[in-house]
Amino acid sequence: MGAxxxxxxxxxxxxxxxxxxxTGMRGGLxxxxxxxxxxxxxxxxSLISLYTLKSTREWVEASAEQRxxxxxxxKAQTIDAWVERSVVILPKTENGVPRLPTEAEWQRIRREAPxxxxxxxxxxxxxxxxxxxTTVPIRLDIGGRExxxxxxxxxxxxxxxxxxSQGAVGETGRLFLVQEGMVWPDxxxxxxxxxxxxxxxxxxxxxxxxxxxxxxxxxxxLERQGIGVLVEQDxxxxxxxxxxVAATHIAVALGVALLxxxxxxxxxxxxxxxxxxxxxxxxxxxxxxxSRRVPVTSRDEIGILTYVFxxxxxxxxxxxxxxxxxxxxxxxxxxxxxxxxxLQTLRWRTTLEIGQAIISWRDPDALMFxxxxxxxxxxxxxxxxxxxxxxxxxxxxxxxxxxxxxxGDTKRKxxxxxxxxxxxxxxxxxxxxxxxxxxxxxxxEDLEAxxxxxxxxxxxxxxxxxQGEKVIGVLGVLSAPIEGVNGGVDEEEVETLMxxxxxxxxxxxxxxxxxxxxxxxxxxxxAELFKSRFLANMSHDLREPLNTIIGFSRLLIKGxxxxxxxxxxxxxxxxxxxxxxxxQLFDDILTISQIQAGVMDLEMRPVNIAALIDSIWxxxxxxxxxxxxxxxxxVPDDLPPALADEQRIRQALLHLLGNAAKFTEEGWIxxxxxxxxxxxxxxxxxTGPGIPPSExxxxxxxxxxxxxGHRYNGxxxxxxxxxxxxxxxxxxxxxxxxxxxxxxxxxxLPRYRPNREERExxxx
Amino acid sequence: xxxxxxxxxxxxxxxVEDNFNNFLLMTRLMAFMGVKRCEWKxxxxxxxxxxxxxxxxxxxxxxxxxxxxDGYQSLDTLRAHPRLQNVPIVAVTADxxxxxxxxxxxxxxxxxxxxxxxxxxFPDQIRRILAGEEVWEPx
Numbered sequence: 001m002g003a004x005x006x007x008x009x010x011x012x013x014x015x016x017x018x019x020x021x022x023t024g025m026r027g028g029l030x031x032x033x034x035x036x037x038x039x040x041x042x043x044x045x046s047l048i049s050l051y052t053l054k055s056t057r058e059w060v061e062a063s064a065e066q067r068x069x070x071x072x073x074x075k076a077q078t079i080d081a082w083v084e085r086s087v088v089i090l091p092k093t094e095n096g097v098p099r100l101p102t103e104a105e106w107q108r109i110r111r112e113a114p115x116x117x118x119x120x121x122x123x124x125x126x127x128x129x130x131x132x133x134t135t136v137p138i139r140l141d142i143g144g145r146e147x148x149x150x151x152x153x154x155x156x157x158x159x160x161x162x163x164x165s166q167g168a169v170g171e172t173g174r175l176f177l178v179q180e181g182m183v184w185p186d187x188x189x190x191x192x193x194x195x196x197x198x199x200x201x202x203x204x205x206x207x208x209x210x211x212x213x214x215x216x217x218x219x220x221x222l223e224r225q226g227i228g229v230l231v232e233q234d235x236x237x238x239x240x241x242x243x244x245v246a247a248t249h250i251a252v253a254l255g256v257a258l259l260x261x262x263x264x265x266x267x268x269x270x271x272x273x274x275x276x277x278x279x280x281x282x283x284x285x286x287x288x289x290x291s292r293r294v295p296v297t298s299r300d301e302i303g304i305l306t307y308v309f310x311x312x313x314x315x316x317x318x319x320x321x322x323x324x325x326x327x328x329x330x331x332x333x334x335x336x337x338x339x340x341x342x343l344q345t346l347r348w349r350t351t352l353e354i355g356q357a358i359i360s361w362r363d364p365d366a367l368m369f370x371x372x373x374x375x376x377x378x379x380x381x382x383x384x385x386x387x388x389x390x391x392x393x394x395x396x397x398x399x400x401x402x403x404x405x406x407x408g409d410t411k412r413k414x415x416x417x418x419x420x421x422x423x424x425x426x427x428x429x430x431x432x433x434x435x436x437x438x439x440x441x442x443x444x445e446d447l448e449a450x451x452x453x454x455x456x457x458x459x460x461x462x463x464x465x466x467q468g469e470k471v472i473g474v475l476g477v478l479s480a481p482i483e484g485v486n487g488g489v490d491e492e493e494v495e496t497l498m499x500x501x502x503x504x505x506x507x508x509x510x511x512x513x514x515x516x517x518x519x520x521x522x523x524x525x526x527a528e529l530f531k532s533r534f535l536a537n538m539s540h541d542l543r544e545p546l547n548t549i550i551g552f553s554r555l556l557i558k559g560x561x562x563x564x565x566x567x568x569x570x571x572x573x574x575x576x577x578x579x580x581x582x583x584q585l586f587d588d589i590l591t592i593s594q595i596q597a598g599v600m601d602l603e604m605r606p607v608n609i610a611a612l613i614d615s616i617w618x619x620x621x622x623x624x625x626x627x628x629x630x631x632x633x634x635v636p637d638d639l640p641p642a643l644a645d646e647q648r649i650r651q652a653l654l655h656l657l658g659n660a661a662k663f664t665e666e667g668w669i670x671x672x673x674x675x676x677x678x679x680x681x682x683x684x685x686x687t688g689p690g691i692p693p694s695e696x697x698x699x700x701x702x703x704x705x706x707x708x709g710h711r712y713n714g715x716x717x718x719x720x721x722x723x724x725x726x727x728x729x730x731x732x733x734x735x736x737x738x739x740x741x742x743x744x745x746x747x748x749l750p751r752y753r754p755n756r757e758e759r760e761x762x763x764x
Numbered sequence: 765x766x767x768x769x770x771x772x773x774x775x776x777x778x779x780v781e782d783n784f785n786n787f788l789l790m791t792r793l794m795a796f797m798g799v800k801r802c803e804w805k806x807x808x809x810x811x812x813x814x815x816x817x818x819x820x821x822x823x824x825x826x827x828x829x830x831x832x833x834d835g836y837q838s839l840d841t842l843r844a845h846p847r848l849q850n851v852p853i854v855a856v857t858a859d860x861x862x863x864x865x866x867x868x869x870x871x872x873x874x875x876x877x878x879x880x881x882x883x884x885x886f887p888d889q890i891r892r893i894l895a896g897e898e899v900w901e902p903x
Contacts, residue, residue: 540829540858543858543880544783544785544786545785547786547879547880547881548783548785548786548789550880551785551786551789551880551881551883552785552789552792554883554884555789555792555793555796555883558796558883558884560792560793560795560796560883561792583880603862603863647861647862
């Protein structure tokens, strides 16, 4: 059992896996770290790159503009100088205005300026060729007259382009001659607006043509009014360097980012690896694998954490191991107690059934048969038998055999020895042993086996029926056949059976006791009857002769039979008095005997104490001796009734009054009665000699009189009887006395409480 | 009570009593007050047996504790007798409890005198009964 539970130890825990919501949580730490690293690297890098790019672009733009402007200025000056040379050699009037040159002059001019193809004056003169695509007229204000100098286009082009290194205007750089809205050699004429804007100086140095071409431009003005040079360079060429820088930056940034990512992941792995291992281990522990440990690999906080984690895991493992062990233990314990509980339930049920049987079966034999059947059914025995010890033998009194088996069964089942009809106490059987030892005895009986591997056995258990130490019988049970020679009936079952045996023994004892009790009760009843009859008869028989004596002596005293001499009268009176005294004693003794025999019944009725005192008053007056004693009373007329036997209370009161009268020679006797919520009190006080404390209880003790002083002679049994009467009513009688002052006897009686019917009867 | 008034001197009183001493005491006391004729029978049966021989009876004093039959049975048989049915019968018994008195009254006795007899009072009680008075005095 323990091994089985220990074997699937983790399973048992995973059967209720810890609900850890880890979905999407794994690797989170790494992601955060990586993101942080990348952010930290790429953000500043990007910012720097952006700034650099922006400033580079600005710088490139500015430098391009400056360069272009410089080129424009330079070209403007070159062209100006070039044009100036032509102007110088022009024939002029006296006031400096150019005039139509002569042919000679024209030839000289042609020689000196071969590129000048024609001239045209404001006055309308013209020399050479001015029109045509190959000429470029440059109109100049010379001496206040506009004069067009028509140059060879190719020459102008050369002039514009010569001397410019590639770096100055780049490959896309172009130069134009600008004069009065004419832009040469602009074939399309599209720049006119831009140029005028440039001339005005308001336009940005960058403009875009309709076809999307973006160019940087600069304008350089000549000395001569209205003539300038326009320099253009494609912005793409200008910005090519910037693009390169940008590309470089991006490449660098990407490279750095990549490097950072790699480094970050390496660092993260280094940093988080142990944490991940810890996490995984923790998760496994959470799922029940307490054997999981994490190696301590680093000498840092994580190392400490791992170390502590391992320790905690170890403690957990130990704790859970202990828990497992305890669970195993408890389970085994629970099974044991469960088995015990079942046994107890069986025992309880059987006991209950047997208990009921004990109550309902008076006949011992029938009881034993019933109990045997209950046992056989409850414990699945083959049979149960009861033996009762008679002298030195146990005699079979009751047997409950298994119900008859079918024939097929009997053939296959081996023969089981039946219970004997009787056994001797001295013999060796299990029954006799139980009887002698007064303890349960077990005996295994091997059944005849046809095969060695088919050995079967039954068990015979004998349980003594004990009454105290005495064995009064034996209960034998025969267990069902079992395989093998072990097991069958265990200690607990024997204990249960012993319990049953004790119950049956008790029942048998009860049956016997019941029988003897019944005869005893009958005898007692008879004795009681005899006693009360005896008392009644004795009362009658004793009193009759005494009454005769008293009657006749009284007859003599009365002089019925003639007058007597004084001596005779005195003698007769003595006889009379003593006879009366004797009669009183007889009465008292009889009363006490009746009380002690329990044959005196009270007739409880509401008693009006005031009326009762009224009725005995004459007697009391007669009792009081002489004139020196006054008889007084204080009894309210509205005294509520007491619940009492009037006759007995009358007797008690007369006893008390008689005593008071007997011992009081002078003074008074005072009868009082009063009521309290549940009690009526009556007291008789006298001014007699009083009774010393040492004697106060004794006078209630009956024939203790002999021990009293001489002066209490004749107190009789009256007080004893009175006290008994009062106590029979549930009241009390007590004495307060002081020597020389007198005695007060007081008794209490319960007040009469009318029940509802009586009350209603009264009010109706 | 028949109501017939008889003087003690002329009255014939039957005492049914098993104790002769008691009868004698009663006779003496009654003689002392002037009753001349007293009959004695020890039981109710004897009374019936000799009923014919008895003369005129004016009063029966009957003990309730008689040997053969108790006083109540005797009362019934005497009351059934034609000669005795009108004679007053007074119970004389030692059982002086209230219950006993009540029972006697119910049974039909004409009076009740308790035992032991008080020699000082008995003559007077008889005189009153003969005078036609009902006497129920257990003590």
